[in-house]
Amino acid sequence: MKKIKLLLKFMEGNRLLYFGAVLAIGLSTCFEILIPLVLKFTIDSIIGDQPMEIPNWIWNFIHANGGRALLLHNLWIIGAFIIILTVINGIFLYLKGKWSAVAAESVAKNIRERLYNHLQHLPFDYHTKVETGELIQRCTSDVETIRRFLSIQFIEIGRVIFILIFSLWVMASLNGTMTLVAVSLIPIVLFFTLIFFFKVKKAFKISDECEARLSTVLQENLSGVRVVRAFARQKHEIDKFYKKNSEYRDATYKLIRLLAWFWSSSDFLCFLQIGAVLVFGVYLVVNGLITLGTLVVFISYERKLIFPIRQLGRILTDLGKSLVSLERINEILENEIEDGLDKGKKPDIKGNIEFKNVSFGYDEDRNILNNISFKVKAGQTIAILGSTGSGKTSLVNLLLRLYDYKEGHIKIDGIELKEINKKWLRQQIGIVLQEPFLYSKTIKENIGITKKNIKEKDVFEASKIAAIHDVILDFENGYETTVGERGVTLSGGQKQRVAIARTIVRNSRVLIFDDSLSAVDSETDLAIRRSLKRMKNKVTTFIISHRISTLSDADIILVLEDGKIVQSGKHDKLIKENGLYKRIWTIQNSLEEELEKEAMGSAPVA
Numbered sequence: 001m002k003k004i005k006l007l008l009k010f011m012e013g014n015r016l017l018y019f020g021a022v023l024a025i026g027l028s029t030c031f032e033i034l035i036p037l038v039l040k041f042t043i044d045s046i047i048g049d050q051p052m053e054i055p056n057w058i059w060n061f062i063h064a065n066g067g068r069a070l071l072l073h074n075l076w077i078i079g080a081f082i083i084i085l086t087v088i089n090g091i092f093l094y095l096k097g098k099w100s101a102v103a104a105e106s107v108a109k110n111i112r113e114r115l116y117n118h119l120q121h122l123p124f125d126y127h128t129k130v131e132t133g134e135l136i137q138r139c140t141s142d143v144e145t146i147r148r149f150l151s152i153q154f155i156e157i158g159r160v161i162f163i164l165i166f167s168l169w170v171m172a173s174l175n176g177t178m179t180l181v182a183v184s185l186i187p188i189v190l191f192f193t194l195i196f197f198f199k200v201k202k203a204f205k206i207s208d209e210c211e212a213r214l215s216t217v218l219q220e221n222l223s224g225v226r227v228v229r230a231f232a233r234q235k236h237e238i239d240k241f242y243k244k245n246s247e248y249r250d251a252t253y254k255l256i257r258l259l260a261w262f263w264s265s266s267d268f269l270c271f272l273q274i275g276a277v278l279v280f281g282v283y284l285v286v287n288g289l290i291t292l293g294t295l296v297v298f299i300s301y302e303r304k305l306i307f308p309i310r311q312l313g314r315i316l317t318d319l320g321k322s323l324v325s326l327e328r329i330n331e332i333l334e335n336e337i338e339d340g341l342d343k344g345k346k347p348d349i350k351g352n353i354e355f356k357n358v359s360f361g362y363d364e365d366r367n368i369l370n371n372i373s374f375k376v377k378a379g380q381t382i383a384i385l386g387s388t389g390s391g392k393t394s395l396v397n398l399l400l401r402l403y404d405y406k407e408g409h410i411k412i413d414g415i416e417l418k419e420i421n422k423k424w425l426r427q428q429i430g431i432v433l434q435e436p437f438l439y440s441k442t443i444k445e446n447i448g449i450t451k452k453n454i455k456e457k458d459v460f461e462a463s464k465i466a467a468i469h470d471v472i473l474d475f476e477n478g479y480e481t482t483v484g485e486r487g488v489t490l491s492g493g494q495k496q497r498v499a500i501a502r503t504i505v506r507n508s509r510v511l512i513f514d515d516s517l518s519a520v521d522s523e524t525d526l527a528i529r530r531s532l533k534r535m536k537n538k539v540t541t542f543i544i545s546h547r548i549s550t551l552s553d554a555d556i557i558l559v560l561e562d563g564k565i566v567q568s569g570k571h572d573k574l575i576k577e578n579g580l581y582k583r584i585w586t587i588q589n590s591l592e593e594e595l596e597k598e599a600m601g602s603a604p605v606a
């Protein structure tokens with residue numbers, strides 16, 4: 001019931017169109033029902049000599065225009081009348097098809113827009129947990145299933161109801177006993193259909209889930225195709241795909257077997273019912289209990305009645321499928337959107353940041369960050385070093401309020417972070433993510449994507465700071481060079497620098513580089529950091545890096561281990577302390593020395 005309500009909610013704004021479609025199908029059914037009655041009248045009262053059981057005004061009309069004799073000698077008039085009825089029936093069927101299709105398209109558009117809108121507002125955490133392939137399937141295939149149901153089957157339910165009412169009413173008025181025979185197997189067909197509906201619903205769900213798993217494998221494989229190639233994992237990936245593909249095929253086979261079994265056995269029941277009408281009807285005609293015309297009406301109504309009832313199985317199956325799709329869509333919509341995204345203070349951020357005894361964990365029972373405290377003044381650079389998984393990204397994510405801290409305080413310019421409007425905060429703080437994502441657009445569009453009406457000179461300026469301007473100008477199409485999906489036509493370092501330019505162009509007072517200089521060489525890294533220092537505004541900069549040379553000239557360096565600050569201070573102080581910083585510095589220094597020696601040794605003697 002909840003799902004039906006949801007469906008009706010999605011239909012808001014299109015209900016009038018659906019009402020029109022239902023009306024059209026009702027009128028079309030009336031004309032469809034009328035045609036066998038005209039045949040009965042022709043067989044019994046024009047060709048035969050039965051009394052004309054027609055309304056008086058029709059009788060008067062026929063009588064005034066030549067009577068029965070005229071019709072008998074001009075049977076084409078009856079033929080023409082039947083054609084007219086068929087054409088009117090066709091017009092109503094056309095209107096029904098048109099209106100229901102327009103309404104269904106509009107509903108599907110509504111659902112897609114609602115889903116997309118909702119996905120944009122779900123918390124960051126949601127997107128780190130769900131599979132993209134699964135989401136894509138829900139936004140496409142599941143919406144399509146609902147669209148198809150609403151456009152075709154939904155209205156068919158109305159048709160079945162109309163046929164049932166009109167034909168039973170006419171049949172009962174013609175002959176009660178024959179009507180009982182005509183409907184004798186209908187409860188069995190209906191029962192059979194309903195049982196089948198419940199069985200098949202489960203099979204459809206399994207098949208859909210298998211399809212989703214298959215899309216996920218495909219999507220992951222295509223996104224990570226370069227990793228697969230680099231690690232020569234093609235066989236593993238192909239095996240994985242084959243497995244999911246076979247599971248999908250098996251689930252679909254099962255479904256098809258069920259459907260085949262249903263169609264064949266229900267066909268048998270339907271023809272048995274038509275046969276019963278035929279045999280019993282012929283018996284009644286032979287014994288003069290009903291007319292031949294009445295038998296023609298019963299046979300033609302029986303076909304009109306029994307097949308749509310059998311079709312009810314298909315309709316209910318599709319209804320079941322649509323309800324499953326609706327449930328899957330609803331699962332997304334039921335996720336709460338990010339809390340208070342546009343609520344809170346919108347201070348003019350200067351960049352003084354303080355962490356005071358901050359603790360945070362993704363799960364209730366495990367802290368990722370413990371008792372973190374430090375202060376950074378506007379314009380200073382703070383660097384964070386730590387082993388993998390020590391909590392560096394988590395720490396800067398807190399600053400953007402992608403997650404909220406559990407304990408302690410984070411203050412920006414003295415204002416508690418939780419009081420600041422999330423949307424505003426994210427507009428004020430620029431972050432270059434660990435894995436930069438570039439759109440399939442030109443480099444210029446990629447850099448300017450976060451700012452409206454951006455000026456070309458600002459794009460150039462940002463690119464110069466990111467040390468990518470000259471590289472871009474060297475490309476044949478310069479800034480108009482289209483970047484392939486995920487930026488594959490650029491090198492890792494170039495991609496990182498375009499992403500840096502994209503962040504710099506926003507003129508944020510706080511910048512975060514989450515290991516974003518890892519793919520650039522030391523010289524470019526230095527050039528970028530120097531340009532950042534020369535920027536007009538005082539920018540508070542967070543740099544996460546594993547490379548000591550990137551961190552060494554920071555005003556404050558934090559060393560994280562297991563979510564705790566184990567060392568902090570300037571480079572000169574830290575290299576004197578025994579600890580992680582000194583260890584990494586020593587290793588990196590000796591590596592560099594070795595590389596230098598190797599380079600000297602291989603240099604040609606002048």
Ligand SMILES: Nc1ncnc2c1ncn2[C@@H]1O[C@H](COP(=O)(O)OP(=O)(O)OP(=O)(O)O)[C@@H](O)[C@H]1O
Pocket residue numbers: 125128362363368386387388389390391392393394395434
């Ligand atoms: N969305 C999440 N849900 C649950 N746990 C997470 C989530 N993101 C990160 N973690 C866990 O939190 C811990 C810290 O992760 P984080 O990404 O902050 O580390 P990091 O120091 O930035 O690592 P790296 O240098 O590898 O990027 C890890 O154990 C990680 O598995």
